[in-house]
Amino acid sequence: MLAYSLSSLAAGVGVKSIAPTRHSELLPRAEVEALGIVWKGNSSSETSHDSLAELTSYPDDFTWCDKDGVNYCTPSLNQHIPQYCGSCWAHGSLSALADRIKIARKAQGTDIQLSVQHMLNCGNAGSCHGGSLDGPYQWIHSQPAGISYATLQPYMACSAESKEGTCAHGDWSCTPMNVARTCGTFGQECVGLSHFPNATIAEYGHISGARAMQKEIFARGPIACTIDAAPIEKYTGGIATQRSFMTDHVISVVGWGTCPKEGLYWIVRNSWGEYWGEQGYVKVKSGALALEQACAWATVQDFTAPERHNQYACFEDGSNCDASKPGADTPPAKEGAMLGKLHEALGGGL
Template sequence: MKAVILILVLVAVVNATSLKNLLKDEFNSFKLKHHKIYKNASEELKRLQIFVENKKLIDTHNKRYLAGEESYKMGLNKFSDMTPEEFKTLVLTNLNPADSQEGIDYIYNPSSLVNLPSSVDWRDWGAVNPVKNQGSCASCWAFSAVGSLESHHFINSYQRVSLSEQNLVDCTSGYPYYNQGCSGGWPIEALNYVRDNGGINTASYYPYEGQDNTCRYNKNNIGSKSLLLYKLLVEMKPHWHPPLPIRDPSRCVSMPPCSNITKVVLNEPSCSQSVDHCVVVDGYGTDSVGGDYWLVRNSWGEYWGENGYIRMARNRNNQCAIASYAIYPLV
């Protein structure tokens, strides 16, 4: 009997050691892929422990997903060595919905009689720039505004342009826009600035730094202008704008607490209506398994989600407030 117990203990130790080595190998691959360098051995141990806990959460969630108990799948990404609190503080933004109506020129509520195509992907039209990365700065609002403005510049001129998020981070703090740079803000105030200022600089002239700095706008390096701002009231139907299928709107949403969503349509009925993140909607469609979705471009790099994108549920009672704060500029 003692021999059997000893064998079981040895097997358990071997299995635990193998698992530990496997997780260490996975962590080393994670560090290499995402260029992670920690300041000392203590910090690396802390990040390893957080990584292991996040990996357990992901594996447990995906078992429920395979059993049909969850609506979306999770995976590792560059945030997997962060706690939820760190992720929220570092990446998400502080938004006050009471300020979201200031500066709107028109409110557009599309007719239900409009005949729309079953799916649209603005990437197919060449109107969408590559996914960008806001880094360790809660400037999603600037990337959301710029992403929409870049696409509308293309729609108007058929010319691709990369615009400066840093221009917005540096120049919309304080009166009259009151954005907070790397501490948060609203895309509408960013686009109000572009309209009032007579333009925004190109990214090549005013490159992204991922930190707050002084305003260095130069009127001789304008990349695009914004003339009017539209608020889009839509969940069931996207906006039809002949001759192209839909306008490419900036939206602020409630990002679910997990930063590792991947490979499926996010259908989360419990998703909060309190928005804390801003994105760009580049289209819509219907998945054979997940149903109707919005094609959402994020600003967390190409290694997040589906090559930087996430498909969020459409026509499901405005999940995550996806339809509550949609705006777009007229260029």
């Protein structure tokens, strides 16, 4: 877990200096598999990625943040507040999934943000001291209720073993309170919710290489990838060009561009906040920072949204959705799907 990335071989544009070492936020393969995660796993032997049409050539410039004048990218996040937490593996994966939900919604309605803290509390795919690229999608795929929304379980940058900041004083176990919660007025206790907005995954997979990345991104949306982050800690702009051999961080790739000098480069959203880089983004030359070694994708199965008519409305204090009460055990994803089907049967559609 305390592995270090190799130093880079060349300086790139906009990178003022390179940190000699940094703690890896990616667990070694043995630790990943000990968590029950399939290394470079796919949800099936033949995935839908394999059947995607591969173009002879792709556009020189393509980004989901400005596709035909529409922004399908969800906001850049910061994994390091309210205290340091090595949860890039959860941030990168969930940001890419949230983008795909926005794509499915045709960029209509308010952005849906998924709960990184729910993943830290329950996902068994890592912690604030590191995780895996493939674990988040594998875990969400296995859960009938998928992942909750961030408004129900805000990010606290804590996991069970964390000692930093406020973490030592909290409970980060996987309980209904730590999946989705709300709190009543002064003097009332908070309650874990039995029904809550959530998103589920239909399929997931692992890919590598520039062509596979372009095919997946162009056809379906952003993806999560590993990267050597040491050379970009002090990145301020331009295109990072360093060659690397190891990765220690997870980001999401939302598109690509080309320039006369460097050729193809990736448009990368990090999870270090908008104060860093180009408002949370970095451009990475194709072949640099080991970015093309390992990527993960997921397809959206379902999500809670007004236009889908699949929300179970809880009271302001959560009293009608209190998970501690008898009978409050209907899986939200299944219930949401049933509500949607009922609405469709009544002529409303989805």
